[in-house]
Amino acid sequence: MKSAIPTIQRLSRTTANATTRFRPAGSPTPRPSTRRTFATTPRRTKSKDDNKDENTHLPPGEFFSVVDEPGTIVRAGYRRSTAGLLFLAIIPVTAFILGTWQVQRLKWKTDLIARLEDRLVRDPLPLPPRIDPSAVPEFDYRRVVATGRFRHDREMLIGPRMRDGEQGYMVVTPLERPDGASTILVNRGWISKKMGDQRARSPDALPRGMVTVEGLLREPWKKNMFTPDNKPEKGEFYFPDVREMAAWSGSEPVWIEVTMEPEYLRFLDLQAQGIPIGRPAEVNLRNNHAQYIFTWYGLAAATSVMLWMVAKRPVSASEAARRVRMNKQW
Incomplete structure (x- = not known):
């Protein structure tokens, strides 16, 4: 035991001398470092299977950052x-023009409408x-007999x-006038679909003697592109083509619409007998121009505000705009 102790001491001194042999004189004794060395994760090429999780195929303890x-x-x-501003400027100008036109x-x-309503209040004019x-057309809506x-x-x-949710027809019958006068077309009014056959109507619906008709002289109707052609x-x-119907029936292209006072109970009785129900003596022209004026002027005002908001936005000082770094995966 006594001989072993000096040997251990010599080994300790030898180890200490070997440790300090390569350290400059006077330098402090180094302490064990606890700092972690910084290391970047190497980039990898993404595969088609890396859609679910970015860190699925990385080794344990490592991660892949968006940076x-x-x-x-x-x-x-x-x-x-400039083109966008010009296009945006055209809209309010066009809308203002259309509003003024309306x-x-x-x-x-x-x-x-005022001129036609004035004709309605005049006494009926005997038809020549x-x-x-x-x-x-100069006598449109003129009351005639x-x-x-x-x-x-x-x-x-x-x-x-x-009419009132029920399907039917307009009955147009030629009126043969005496003393060599011309035959004209008379729109007698509306009947229900079940009364289309003359045998289903009452005798009063088919007067045989001389009759006096009072109604409105109307100009020929204008056909739209969606109405099918008639098959005489x-x-x-399907459409009151006055000239075509006059040629088919041997009449003059003159159209009269029979008028009646709107009485609900009387209309029910006429409908049950198959007697045509005439139209009321009133002007039924559509007048929606006030709505169009509000729409076009409103559009002009709204687009003018949009143009002002776009025009007042500041533009970049230089032609090369400010650049930023953007990640597609953010």
Whole structure:
């Protein structure tokens, strides 16, 4: 035991000398370091399977940060488009022009309705024996009186036509006037679909003697592109084409609409007998120009505000806008 102790002491001194052999003289004795060395995670190429989790295939204890993604340089400044400003400026100008045009249309329609309503209050005008069809528009909505016999064998049903939710037809019958006067077309009114056959109507619905008709002289109707063509050879009429119907029935292209006072109980009785129900003596022209004026002027005001907000936005000082680094995966 005594010989072993000096040997251990010599080994200790030898180890201490070996430790201090490579340390400069006077330098402090180093202490064990507890700082963690910084190391970056190497970038890897993403595969098609890396859609669910970015850190799925990394070794344990490591992670893949979004800062390791390759960045993309994008423009962050605002650049004003001249073409866009011009297009946006056209909208309020066009809307204002259309609104002004609707103001003129409103005045024209108001004057027209007032002129037609003035004709309604005048006494009925006896229809002359011969009528110039080109002069009919000047007497549109004029109350007239005509006498003659109905040609029920040339009756024409125009339909379908709806009234109070029920389907039916307009009954147009030529009126053959005496003393060599021309035959004219008379729109007697509406009947239900089940009364389309003359045999289903009462005798009062088919007067045989001389009758006096009072109604409104109307100019020929205008057909739209969605209405099918009439088929006179089959007795099918979908639109009151006055000239076509006059040529088919041997009449003059003059159209009269029978008028009646709106009495609900009387209409029920006429409908049950199959007697045509005439129209009320009133002007039924649509006048929605005031709504159009509000719509166009409102659009002009709204787009003007939008143009002002876009025009007042500041533009970047230099042509090269400020750039930022953006990650596509953020």
